[in-house]
Amino acid sequence: MKMIARLAAAAALLAASAGFASAQTVKVGFSPEAYPPFWSADASGKWGGWEVEIIDAICTEAKLTCELTPIPWDGLIPALTTKKIDAIMNSMSITEERKKTIDFSDKYYNTPTAVIGPKGESFTADPAGLKGKIIGVQVSTTHSAYVKKHFTEAAEIKEYQTQDEANQDLAAGRIDATQADAIALDAFLKSEQGMACCDLKGNVAEDLEILGPGVGAGLRKEDAELKDKLNAAIKAIRDNGKYAEITKKYFDFDMYGG
Known part of the structure; x- marks a missing residue:
């Protein structure tokens, strides 16, 4: 009976841990500047725009609670590496120079x-x-x-x-x-x-x-699990039509690029 109880307790602990991981909070860094139609703030200071909606769709699909965290643009990578934020999603191009310091998810858009x-x-x-x-x-x-x-x-x-x-x-x-x-x-x-x-x-x-191959989420090199979740979510919203649904509200072409 004691063994069964211990196994049940362990299973409960694993389930709780999995639930926490699936709903973990991720601080998403962005530069608080108007960049329409990607980013713009309304009268109350709430941010909206194409990239904001894409971030929300990716986080929802990945079952992550994402908090937009304002950081000046040139402080975004230092804030990521010092763990003040967990990801950068702010039209940051994937480049070899940046990849010397941080990692990136797959691209979620690419424009000229x-x-x-x-x-x-x-x-x-x-x-x-x-x-x-x-x-x-x-x-x-x-x-x-x-x-x-x-x-x-x-x-x-x-x-x-x-x-x-x-x-x-x-x-x-x-x-x-x-x-x-x-x-x-x-x-x-x-x-x-x-x-x-x-x-x-x-x-x-x-x-x-x-200029790189496109824009992705900037991540710490060691955060492989978060990268996998974001990559899966980016693919999923492309496949299930959510990406196209959001994009049609702002553009008359596919933002994903070639």
């Missing part, structure tokens, strides 16, 4: 990289077109690394804490161009301010070493 500039000025999104120009980019991003590598003959490369600051300086005429994710820049160009000042100059040439 674009350059915009003032209306009425004709130039291309390549080294020849941006020669002698002042280019604004967000600090500690793949775009910053890209322009420093490819646009070496720019007059100046100005770095900003947020992409919105770069957009504002472009609209004010303080810089000549800015590079960022094509979808985010498209949202700015569709705004009243963007329509008045600027237009698309083109997409930059691919550089997988810098």
Whole structure:
């Protein structure tokens, strides 16, 4: 009888442990800046947008309780490695440079990289077109690394804490161009301010070493179990139609990319 009781107790403990693991809380780090249509805050400060909904769908599918945790962009990786957060899901591209420090889930989207500039000025999104120009980019991003590598003959490369600051300086005429994710820049160009000042100059040439194969969840290298859960969830919402359902609310094409 004592053996049966011990076995029953052990089974109960294992069940409780499994239940806790399936409902564990994961702190998801993000930079608290408007990045429509991926991220935007309403009047109450609640965040919404395509990426926010995708995060919620992934966490629901993985049976994880996810808490959005605001961290300045350039502090996200240090916050992850020091265990202040458990994952980064904030349009962070998977790159070999970042993989020296952290790991990534499978990608959950991939879009082109674009350059915009003032209306009425004709130039291309390549080294020849941006020669002698002042280019604004967000600090500690793949775009910053890209322009420093490819646009070496720019007059100046100005770095900003947020992409919105770069957009504002472009609209004010303080810089000549800015590079960022094509979808985010498209949202700015569709705004009243963007329509008045600027237009698309083109997409930059691919550089997988810098721009990477897409965007994934940044994770600590040792968190293999969490990585497996997120990868399974990303695949599941692609297969069950939830990914497409969310995407149709914001875009008229598949955000997953090739």
